[in-house]
Amino acid sequence: MPFGADVKSLLADAAERATRYVATLDDRPVAPDDAALAALAAFDEPLPKSPQDPTATLALLDEAGSPATVASTGGRYFGFVVGGSFPIAVAANWLATAWDQNAALPVMSPVATRLHGVVTGWLVDLLGLPVGTGAVFVTGTAMANTAALAAARDQQLARVGWDVQANGLFGAPELSVVVGANAHATLVRALGVLGLGRERVVRVATDEQGRMRADRLPDALGGPTVICAQAGEVNTGAFDPFPDIVQWARERQAWVHVDGAFGLWALADPSRAHLTAGLADADSWSVDAHKWLNVPYDCGICLVRRSEDLRRSFGAAAGYLAPDASFEVMHHTPQASQRARQIEVWAVLRTLGRGGVAELVTRSCSRAEQMAAKLRSAGLEVLNEIVLNQVLVRAASDEQTVALVDAVQREGTCWCGPTLWKGRPAMRISVSGWATSEEDIENSAQAIVAAARTVGEALS
Numbered sequence: 001m002p003f004g005a006d007v008k009s010l011l012a013d014a015a016e017r018a019t020r021y022v023a024t025l026d027d028r029p030v031a032p033d034d035a036a037l038a039a040l041a042a043f044d045e046p047l048p049k050s051p052q053d054p055t056a057t058l059a060l061l062d063e064a065g066s067p068a069t070v071a072s073t074g075g076r077y078f079g080f081v082v083g084g085s086f087p088i089a090v091a092a093n094w095l096a097t098a099w100d101q102n103a104a105l106p107v108m109s110p111v112a113t114r115l116h117g118v119v120t121g122w123l124v125d126l127l128g129l130p131v132g133t134g135a136v137f138v139t140g141t142a143m144a145n146t147a148a149l150a151a152a153r154d155q156q157l158a159r160v161g162w163d164v165q166a167n168g169l170f171g172a173p174e175l176s177v178v179v180g181a182n183a184h185a186t187l188v189r190a191l192g193v194l195g196l197g198r199e200r201v202v203r204v205a206t207d208e209q210g211r212m213r214a215d216r217l218p219d220a221l222g223g224p225t226v227i228c229a230q231a232g233e234v235n236t237g238a239f240d241p242f243p244d245i246v247q248w249a250r251e252r253q254a255w256v257h258v259d260g261a262f263g264l265w266a267l268a269d270p271s272r273a274h275l276t277a278g279l280a281d282a283d284s285w286s287v288d289a290h291k292w293l294n295v296p297y298d299c300g301i302c303l304v305r306r307s308e309d310l311r312r313s314f315g316a317a318a319g320y321l322a323p324d325a326s327f328e329v330m331h332h333t334p335q336a337s338q339r340a341r342q343i344e345v346w347a348v349l350r351t352l353g354r355g356g357v358a359e360l361v362t363r364s365c366s367r368a369e370q371m372a373a374k375l376r377s378a379g380l381e382v383l384n385e386i387v388l389n390q391v392l393v394r395a396a397s398d399e400q401t402v403a404l405v406d407a408v409q410r411e412g413t414c415w416c417g418p419t420l421w422k423g424r425p426a427m428r429i430s431v432s433g434w435a436t437s438e439e440d441i442e443n444s445a446q447a448i449v450a451a452a453r454t455v456g457e458a459l460s
């Protein structure tokens with residue numbers, strides 16, 4: 001027995017338990033209660049000396065584990081920017097997990113390779129990116145940013161005759177890196193990892209929504225340059241002014257990278273065209289599928305206009321790696337072995353179609369507007385323009401805002417996280433899950449307003 005048990009009954013048991021979990025998600029608090037957390041003690045056992053019954057292992061995982069999950073795949077989770085999972089994505093993931101394919105090379109998985117090609121073509125078409133743009137699937141946008149910026153660094157230095165992969169950065173020509181003041185923490189970390197420095201960057205001032213100010217783009221820069229723009233500021237959802245940024249970059253032969261972890265999906269929604277003008281003219285883009293496209297973790301996508309720029313940075317040589325004429329994933333990402341993340345992306349795109357993706361974006365944005373309107377009319381301050389799926393809220397004082405986030409999380413109807421906006425506490429609400437209904441927003445808004453009243457009375 002390959003699984004050490006009756007495969008059929010074990011997998012059927014898992015399917016039944018998972019189905020029950022999803023079906024009862026709406027009836028439980030979004031964050032686990034104290035009893036569920038205490039019951040995690042069931043895992044504190046010594047490593048068994050001898051083989052155990054896998055059915056009992058699965059039962060323990062479900063009985064102690066399921067109640068101690070955060071119900072982020074349900075309709076009332078608004079923390080961070082975290083999507084749920086479409087049923088078709090979960091189902092495709094199960095089948096693909098049973099296949100256990102290594103997607104590194106075509107010879108290891110023809111089906112993964114074919115779907116990689118199909119999904120790349122679909123994404124380029126759906127997002128309106130330049131024909132020929134290459135895609136690789138990585139753990140998330142943090143890694144997609146790292147991969148894209150490695151390609152950017154190497155291409156810009158190659159342009160002036162420096163081979164980073166052969167010679168490293170010691171003695172290399174200067175590379176200028178420009179970021180917005182509101183760049184995501186993981187993008188800044190990627191610059192550090194790549195030897196470009198977290199602080200050795202030109203930071204462009206941002207406006208009240210966190211957008212890069214085009215009138216503050218530096219004009220004296222020459223030589224190799226990378227500029228990192230953002231589609232979807234992580235608090236406000238704001239988009240940088242891409243037409244200005246792209247024009248600035250073209251004048252300098254600079255590389256434009258876009259962190260579009262959730263916001264890039266706006267390219268699929270014609271009703272967001274006012275935000276996305278110029279966005280497709282960049283050189284590279286990062287986007288998560290595990291956020292707004294609602295596939296299971298982990299799945300980020302790195303898109304690069306000329307896929308040979310990925311190959312320059314990530315080509316690897318070994319005796320057993322014969323060159324192949326087809327696109328070989330492992331020579332285009334920092335990864336070698338990898339699961340075939342494109343399978344769930346393919347399954348969702350095929351199920352939703354172009355119209356369904358556009359509708360997913362429009363719908364989440366409408367729900368964010370609905371939430372903002374409810375909270376505003378109850379006297380809470382909404383700090384951002386609702387251009388996408390993000391809502392930033394503040395109560396009457398900083399103290400009340402902090403207490404509000406805490407009260408909302410403890411009450412359990414929904415879950416919203418804290419953030420700092422312009423140096424002061426705020427509550428952030430992100431509508432990224434496919435399952436969020438108008439009723440979920442209505443119930444959640446009521447819970448937030450009730451919590452705001454309680455903390456208001458307690459603190460004033």
Ligand SMILES: *Cc1c(COP(=O)(O)O)cnc(C)c1O
Nearest residue numbers: 081140141142184186234261288
């Ligand atoms: C979430 C996010 C990231 C990091 O993405 P991961 O998928 O967590 O690696 C980067 N940038 C932005 C704007 C994000 O929202």
